[in-house]
Amino acid sequence: MTRLAVLQPNMRTLLITSVLGAALAAAQPSADEAAREKRLEWWREARFGMFIHWGIYAVPAGEWNGKPITGLGEWIMNRARIPVGEYEKLASQFNPVKFNAEEWVRIAKDAGMKYITITAKHHDGFAMFGSQASKYNIVDATPFHRDPMKELAAACQKEGLKLCFYYSQTQDWHEPDADGNTWDFPDESKKDFAKYLEEKAKPQVRELLTNYGPIGMIWFDTPRIITKEQSQELATLVHELQPACLVSGRVGHGAGDYDSAGDNQISVGKVRREWETPVTMNDTWGFRKDDHNWKPATVLIRQLAQVVSHGGNYLLNVGPTALGEIPQPSVERLAEVGRWMKVNEQSIRGTTAGPFPYDEPWGVITSKKGKLFLHVFDWPREGMVLDGLKNKVRSAQLLAGGKVLDVSQRDENGFDALRIDTPATPPDLNDSVIALEIEGEAQVDPSLLQQPDGVVTLSAYMANLHKAAGSKMNLDSRGVISDWRSAGDWADWSFKVNHPGVFNVVLVTSEQKYGRGWDGGQHVVVEVGGKTLKKTVAAGGKQENPSNPYWPYVISRIGRVRLEKAGSYALSLKTSAIPANQKYGLTLVSVRLAPAK
Structure with missing residues (x-):
């Protein structure tokens, strides 16, 4: 018998009222937090x-x-x-x-x-x-x-x-x-x-x-x-x-x-x-x-x-x-x-973060109540596909020129796929914005999804980090794993694929600011889909980093794997050995799986 059951009715009422009052008080912001929220109103809008x-x-x-x-x-x-x-x-x-x-x-x-x-x-x-x-x-x-x-x-x-x-x-x-x-x-x-x-x-x-x-x-x-x-x-x-x-x-x-x-x-x-x-x-x-x-x-x-x-x-x-x-x-x-x-302006002013936990291969998304703004940097050649959006889309319209675009939504191998019929050329070479009017608050698949171009990007900021004792491995403000200098450190991701096949596995790492320093030579082990790849990290080219241009990216090719069927997968990245006295260690930006051609 619970303690509450033996209390008199008026005592039970008092206790319940007290508990509810405490819960409501805890849910209310403090006076300091309420004042901070008020101060931020103009700034969020700007x-x-x-x-x-x-x-x-x-x-x-x-x-x-x-x-x-x-x-x-x-x-x-x-x-x-x-x-x-x-x-x-x-x-x-x-x-x-x-x-x-x-x-x-x-x-x-x-x-x-x-x-x-x-x-x-x-x-x-x-x-x-x-x-x-x-x-x-x-x-x-x-x-x-x-x-x-x-x-x-x-x-x-x-x-x-x-x-x-x-x-x-x-x-x-x-x-x-x-x-x-x-x-x-x-x-x-x-x-x-x-x-x-x-x-x-x-x-x-x-x-x-x-x-x-x-x-x-x-x-x-x-x-x-x-x-x-x-x-x-x-x-x-x-x-x-x-x-x-x-x-x-x-x-x-x-x-x-x-x-x-x-x-x-x-x-x-x-x-x-x-x-x-x-x-x-x-x-x-x-x-x-x-x-x-x-x-x-x-x-x-x-x-x-x-x-x-x-x-x-x-x-x-x-x-x-x-x-x-x-x-x-x-x-x-x-x-x-x-x-x-x-x-x-409406795609910037007073908007909030996009609903997906990652950027799209073609650009980024901003949000308002009942609307999503697709900022398309790389214009698609044959129409646009957005996977993972669960809301019904009422309309799609280019902000530049106002052209209304045809849309369709359907299930494609387990992915909620939105297809947008885009014109052949972008209305703005800098950033063409498509405004989507949606029903309700944006609901998306929070998983890491294979993108319509077939690429799977496992960003460092979405990894599960496993640190060895005494490790200084951390995620910095750029979303890069830094100070990965212990062979006992490792990371893993879960992701979904709807177009299986053979993939090239690539590590993307970051140089230091202005390109002043980068450590390679780490012995890495990648496990995915029942396959194991082993490789020593070496510079195999550079990648432009438009988000943070002062920190160049380095490409390192690891090998190939075959993912046999559509569905969910896990990938782990471990270091079996790291050269002694490395200043930076493995500075991981992402692991990328790109369809082999």
């Missing part, structure tokens, strides 16, 4: 913003004493180890007479951006706003004597864009007590970081949130030595001064309102919560006169779609010159992005 890196580092523009300095434009003080006294002289040369806040805001708005995040203070410590906390600022220390942040605030309010401020809270190379300057202030034992935080960082954050009207976000960066308590103090300060203002994930220690991916990194797979990725248009953030490696508009548009398809925001950077002009190549690319957004 999806696309402009990042601006602008400061006195635009004067040397990547060159010091007549010599080019490697690295990012805004890091020249650090990379060239420029003494504070010498770097300060740049302020007297900074006079951006061509700065026009309304023009900058118009460029952003016409590109389809809904917010602007600008460097109020970068790591060099120079404030691009009038500050009482430090005279090392654009109003007091330059011949310009204007506050561009006030002008941007007015222009953003006029055009309906959110203004957000980047603020480097930990690194400040101008200050002896802050982090980062080891050439002027090498004795770490003499540094009082708390003093810097209280006397400069917090007062300047207070100024930014007091003097410029409603601010959408404070975009903190590089937390480094900041403590958990100090990160939380900054987040609390922001929310006390402006409760609707977001705090970026880089404030540190999970104190932000959302997560930030690494620079120029696009997260894949399922993410824990809202996220944003900052992306350069060329190779630098702050202006460099010798950086002409501009990404094509096609790459920018597709990256935007891919980020949003995984539930993220895309923050695209421009680096204005010392005269205050956004470089013309940036303006041209933003104009092309804007033309695409004008036609396809």
Whole structure:
């Protein structure tokens, strides 16, 4: 007999009421979480913003004493180890007479951006706003004597864009007590970081949130030595001064309102919560006169779609010159992005992640209630097939031109197959969007499915990881398995095939950023469909990585297997031996099974 059965009726009612009340309370978000959700509303709707890196580092523009300095434009003080006294002289040369806040805001708005995040203070410590906390600022220390942040605030309010401020809270190379300057202030034992935080960082954050009207976000960066308590103090300060203002994930220690991916990194797979990725248009953030490696508009548009398809925001950077002009190549690319957004805005703005746990071979999917938007990068030659969608499709229509497309749905060897009758040529070479109207909330087969082109892609982020004792094997923010350096580590996947046959098995691995390092030589064992393949990993070619172009992919051919019939399969990847002292180990992106020809 249960304890409840011997209670009197009124006691049972009290107990049941208490239990239900506790359950309902647990289901309700906390006050802090409810406030965070409210702050995120505009940001989720926006999806696309402009990042601006602008400061006195635009004067040397990547060159010091007549010599080019490697690295990012805004890091020249650090990379060239420029003494504070010498770097300060740049302020007297900074006079951006061509700065026009309304023009900058118009460029952003016409590109389809809904917010602007600008460097109020970068790591060099120079404030691009009038500050009482430090005279090392654009109003007091330059011949310009204007506050561009006030002008941007007015222009953003006029055009309906959110203004957000980047603020480097930990690194400040101008200050002896802050982090980062080891050439002027090498004795770490003499540094009082708390003093810097209280006397400069917090007062300047207070100024930014007091003097410029409603601010959408404070975009903190590089937390480094900041403590958990100090990160939380900054987040609390922001929310006390402006409760609707977001705090970026880089404030540190999970104190932000959302997560930030690494620079120029696009997260894949399922993410824990809202996220944003900052992306350069060329190779630098702050202006460099010798950086002409501009990404094509096609790459920018597709990256935007891919980020949003995984539930993220895309923050695209421009680096204005010392005269205050956004470089013309940036303006041209933003104009092309804007033309695409004008036609396809509904497939980006206010959308959520696609329903499938993986990207499609032809592109990506974004979602809204009752709609799916198919962003087709690689246009099909003979109609399009989408496997795994269980909802009835009411209609399909191209956003560019509005043409209604014929669709059919049927079972094909156990797969729910949607066929779309597409025209012979794509309406947009950058990204052609097909809007599907569906019945109900999107329901899909969550399994890894063989795609209509016959390929099975087993992405690292969908693997079951099995780690040996002491292993550092992990899944990084790009969805790549990193630090696979133990022979006891292994991974496995389950997947479905509806067109069996002979397949070439290929490993796709990642080089380090900018191609600076890759380890091969691992002895791998692949088991699938009752077959075993053994091979030593060797570079067999490169694969373009448009999502994260700074991390090239390497192809390694493992062998062939025959999958005899349609149905479910499992594949395991193990390492029987790994060369000693490998720096990176096996950096797995995916295992790919492609039909043998």
